[in-house]
Each structure stands twice: as C-alpha cells, then as structure tokens.
Amino acid sequence: MKDSSMQIPTFADVLAAHGRIAPYIHRTPVLTSAYLNDLTGAQLFFKCENFQKAGAFKVRGASNAVFGLDEAAAAKGVCTHSSGNHALSLSYAAGRRGIPCNVVMPRTAPQAKKDAVRGYGGIITECDPSTTSREAVFTGVQAATGGDFVHPYNDPRVIAGQGTCSRELIEQTDGLDMVVAPIGGGGMISGTCLTLSNIAPEVQIIAAEPAQADDAYRSFKAGHIIADDAPDTIADGLKVPLKDLTWHFVSNHVTDILTASEAEIISAMKLTWQRMKIVIEASCAVPLATIIKNKDRFAGKRVGVIITGGNVDLDTLPWTL
Amino acid sequence: MKDSSMQIPTFADVLAAHGRIAPYIHRTPVLTSAYLNDLTGAQLFFKCENFQKAGAFKVRGASNAVFGLDEAAAAKGVCTHSSGNHALSLSYAAGRRGIPCNVVMPRTAPQAKKDAVRGYGGIITECDPSTTSREAVFTGVQAATGGDFVHPYNDPRVIAGQGTCSRELIEQTDGLDMVVAPIGGGGMISGTCLTLSNIAPEVQIIAAEPAQADDAYRSFKAGHIIADDAPDTIADGLKVPLKDLTWHFVSNHVTDILTASEAEIISAMKLTWQRMKIVIEASCAVPLATIIKNKDRFAGKRVGVIITGGNVDLDTLPWTL
Numbered sequence A, B: 001m002k003d004s005s006m007q008i009p010t011f012a013d014v015l016a017a018h019g020r021i022a023p024y025i026h027r028t029p030v031l032t033s034a035y036l037n038d039l040t041g042a043q044l045f046f047k048c049e050n051f052q053k054a055g056a057f058k059v060r061g062a063s064n065a066v067f068g069l070d071e072a073a074a075a076k077g078v079c080t081h082s083s084g085n086h087a088l089s090l091s092y093a094a095g096r097r098g099i100p101c102n103v104v105m106p107r108t109a110p111q112a113k114k115d116a117v118r119g120y121g122g123i124i125t126e127c128d129p130s131t132t133s134r135e136a137v138f139t140g141v142q143a144a145t146g147g148d149f150v151h152p153y154n155d156p157r158v159i160a161g162q163g164t165c166s167r168e169l170i171e172q173t174d175g176l177d178m179v180v181a182p183i184g185g186g187g188m189i190s191g192t193c194l195t196l197s198n199i200a201p202e203v204q205i206i207a208a209e210p211a212q213a214d215d216a217y218r219s220f221k222a223g224h225i226i227a228d229d230a231p232d233t234i235a236d237g238l239k240v241p242l243k244d245l246t247w248h249f250v251s252n253h254v255t256d257i258l259t260a261s262e263a264e265i266i267s268a269m270k271l272t273w274q275r276m277k278i279v280i281e282a283s284c285a286v287p288l289a290t291i292i293k294n295k296d297r298f299a300g301k302r303v304g305v306i307i308t309g310g311n312v313d314l315d316t317l318p319w320t321l
Helices: A009-024 A034-040 A058-068 A069-077 A086-095 A111-117 A131-143 A156-172 A185-198 A216-223 A246-252 A262-278 A283-293 B013-026 B033-038 B056-066 B069-075 B086-098 B111-119 B131-144 B156-174 B187-199 B214-221 B244-253 B261-275 B282-293
Strands: A045-050 A078-079 A101-104 A123-127 A180-183 A203-212 A258-259 A302-307 B043-048 B077-083 B101-106 B123-127 B180-184 B206-210 B258-259 B301-308
Touching: A009 A058, A009 A156, A009 A185, A034 A045, A034 B244, A045 A156, A058 A086, A058 A156, A058 A185, A069 A101, A078 A131, A086 A101, A101 A111, A101 A131, A101 A180, A111 A123, A123 A131, A156 A185, A156 A246, A156 A302, A180 A185, A185 A203, A185 A246, A185 B180, A203 A216, A203 A283, A216 A246, A216 A258, A216 B086, A246 B187, A258 A283, A262 A283, A283 A302, B013 B056, B013 B077, B013 B156, B013 B187, B033 B043, B033 B261, B043 B156, B056 B086, B056 B123, B056 B131, B056 B156, B056 B187, B077 B131, B086 B101, B086 B111, B101 B111, B101 B131, B111 B123, B123 B131, B156 B187, B156 B244, B156 B301, B180 B187, B180 B282, B187 B206, B187 B244, B206 B214, B206 B282, B214 B244, B214 B258, B258 B261, B258 B282, B282 B301
Parallel strands: A045 A302, A078 A101, A101 A123, A180 A203, A180 A302, A203 A258, B043 B301, B077 B101, B101 B123, B180 B206, B180 B301, B206 B258
Antiparallel strands: none
C-alpha cells in the first residue's frame, strides 16, 4: 500500500515545526490524578491538549502547514476535509496568518464544531458522513479555490507538527515506560512515533481505538491497511482510516493497538470529567478506557496519556442520551 | 452583630496554615482564556480550585483545622454539619491524619455526595432537612464523640486556611487590580480579605452572589447581617448566611458585591466548560457572570477570578434540565 513518492517527515521536521508554531500554540500542561493512579495501579501523566488553542492537538500540524507556506501559496489559502478538530485548527491557523480556509465537513458533525469553525473564520461546505462523499465534495471545493490542501493527517507537515506534542510530554515528565494515544487516521500516533523513535526509543507506543471502528487494529494484525467506510462510534474523531504515511509509522513503530467498547469509552470519559474536572472528548477517553480494561499491562508503569481534545457538544453528552 | 469574644485570624495565621497544609493540598494552576479576555475586555486569571484535593478550596480550611489539632484533641476526631464540599474536605483531611470525622447531613442530600464523604472515610449521621433537626442531631453527635467542631466557614482556622488561596494567586500573577470570588457564608471571601489586605491592599475585592440568594448583598448595603431562611439558587454552595467572623471581613474589606441571575450563572458556567474545558460548579460561575454583566467595570483591568470547586452531578447539568 506504500506510495514510493511519499515524503516521510524526519525529526528535523519536528524541530523546525516546533520553532515555527510556538507563537500560535500553548505548551499544554501535564496533569495527574491520585484517584486514577489508585484505580489503575499505573502512574498516569495526562498531556492536556484539550487546553490547546482551538481545543485540540490538531492545531499543531495545521499551524505547521499554514505557517510553512510561501507567500504565493499562502495567498490562495488552504482547504481540507475533516470530521471536526482539524477543521477548527486549520481555520484558527489560517485566521492567525490572515488567509482563507475552506473546509468540507460531514453534515452530521457536532454543531459546536461547525459554530467554532465559523467563529475562527473558516468557510464550511457540507458533505455526507462517509469517506467517499467527503473526498468527492472536497475535490470540487479544492478545484474552485486553488487552496493548498492540508490533509487532516496524511501530510508530512501535519505529522511533523503533531510530533511536537510528545516532545513536550517527554520534557515535562521524568521518564516514561509507555505513551498511549487514540488512533483514527493516525496523525497523532505517527507524530508520536516520529518523535519518540528519535528521542526516547525505549518508550512503548500503544494506540487506543474504539472497538466499533477498529480498522487500525485489524490493519495492524493483518499487516496492511484495511479501510472501512463510515464506521459508527461515539468517538467521532476516530472514524477515519489509516493512509500510506500514517501506516508507515504505525506499522514500523507502534507496539500494540488496544480497543475499547462504546460503554467503556463513555465510562472513562465521564470518570475523567468527574475526577480530573476537565472536559475531554469521547475520542480521548479511549486510552484511559483501554488502560482500565488492561490493568495488568500498565500496572507499575509510568504511562503518558495524550488527551487529544476538548471540543464537546455540551447539550448532547453521551451519558445523558 | 459582633461577638466581642470572636477570634479574628491574622495574616500570621494564614502563613502558618500554608506551611501546615502544604503536604495535603495542591498548589492549583492559574489558567487564562484568550476568548474570555476578548469577550470581557479584561485580563482574567482563573485560580482553579476545581483541581484542588477533594474538588474544592474548602480542603484548605478543613486541613488547617485538622492538622492544627494537638494529639489529645485529634484523637477524638472532628465533626461538622454540611451537605456539600466542606463535608468532603473535612473527611479528606481527617482521613489523611487518620482520625475520625463525623458529618451530619440531611437525609435528602444527593447520594453522590454521601458516597464521596464515605469514600474519604467520613461517618455520616443523617438528619431531617430542617435547621431544628440538624442542630439537634449535631449536638448529639458532638456530645457522643467529643469531636472538635469545624464550622464550614465561621471558624478562624478555616478562614486562615482559605486565605492561602489568594496568597498563591498573587504569587502566580504579575499584579492584579481586582479579585472576584463567590460569596455564600463568606469563608473564601474572608480569607481573601485577610490575605490581600496584608500583602496586596491595592487590590479591590469583589464578591459575586446569586441574585436569588442575595443576603450578603443586602447585608452589605444595610450595614448588618441579614440572614434569609433557605434561599433557592442553582449555585447550591452559596445558600448559607454570613456569620460574625465573615461579616467582620466583608464589612471591613470588600469593595463591592455584585449579583447575577440564575440564567446568567448557568450561561457563564456553560461558557467556561465550552471555552476553558474545565468542569466547574454553578457557584463558581457567579464571578464570571457578574464580570460579563458589568463589563465597563472590569474592562482594561487585571482580574483574578477564584474558581472555587468542580464537584458537579454530571447527570443533572443545569442547561439540560
């Protein structure tokens, strides 16, 4: 499935990205919870990208792409398709640079995310909630605007940007045994692989995936990409499939992929809100759900957990539905 | 209304408290929000006691009382009456010291609160939901156990403990024009007055109160304590009246008391969850509600805002009722 022409980002790209995006992102805090440590038997270090600009880690990759454009390319703006946070993040970054941002979003995306995209100045074109429809509608939008396509994850600039997150996490903690992050398209996991394989190769990288959207898990076991169209999960940021660049990192550097049921994800999400007093998306409760489910594997370990975002529709919380 | 025998805590008591409780509390972070700064025109610095041990600032005062007891007194334990965060906090502190904590709670208190008190090792004796029953039952519990009574706010040890919060806030910010905190019984406001009048007397102290439980506002205007029986507000931590010690600080050091409606409080609470990604109680949304309502007064100012707690029933959020 590899494309021989694909540009695999390097750790030098991560370092360049970090310098480029520093003025536009937060160095987010790492929080701990005595309660969750007791519950799991592990020492958990939560990297809180829910506090990030635009509410998610995706602003790292988006900002790296936007601020890396030369003046001529920037003048035409940027465009993308996204289930949510990449749309917000690219709109935010484009707004900071003062260039247009066109976004194709599924019409079923949370209203809170659509409102936030528009709040940052993004222009939305809606599509049906399937990968096929999304890519078809996007082709039209891109042709009409001529904007630079910043893919939500299968883009070396985006992966290099996401890699800045685990660089901070390593700097903020005093040694880790493992890092657990959610996996959808694989952008965060790929950035994590890129960085840790360079600066902390001893750290195991565990990807956490909803059992109802376990295409990455099945790909990992099969040894090639398996892409399902429109899987269904409450973790709406994790429905998209792996692509060639992210598969490169997943297949070469990920230690394992663990899955959790919808009920386990919702329970871990609510527990995080209750005990840590932070608003996190269902998608980023998947790592904690897998840790609670596989305590023996994590007990006694120092485990980094990437909380990927906090953009939630507060009117439709999963435990009140 | 002053009791000539009352013991007014001093700033030396705050300093002693800070040293005493440091091992048992978090030095909570101060967060900012570009969005809320834009919205209000002020620079807001949120002191996040929702991240505090036991989920609220009350653990400061409770820990100061518990760890200040001599061995003989400690052996008999502590007791209080409270249906809220003080019950949790005193149970937590007593548990850390390994001494008994007896709490009188109305049988109608939420099961989640009772479970949390018991989770920290507190022993609950239930009373009927009336002042008469509560006082009768509490008198019996105190007589039977000989425990030290730690009042939720009208206790010099408690006020000195709460004063450690604004000491940290001043250390964590580079100069403030004002601090805004919610007012119920007045424990946090009194501690804030005690500390700021000593280390930052130029800082205005604004108390924020629900319009539907505005007994402190009316007391402040009248020049004496007005105590209403059982006011009704979503900000359930702010229903209790001022007492002699807290009135001393309110009447001598508070610059002004501002009020907000139930709808304004709920709106500010939801906005904080959405934009800051933190779980806060309705009670601690009252300051932001009053700032949004009185923008002219706060615009251009550096304003500390005390987020008092994060113990929320996630199944009954006010905007979903």
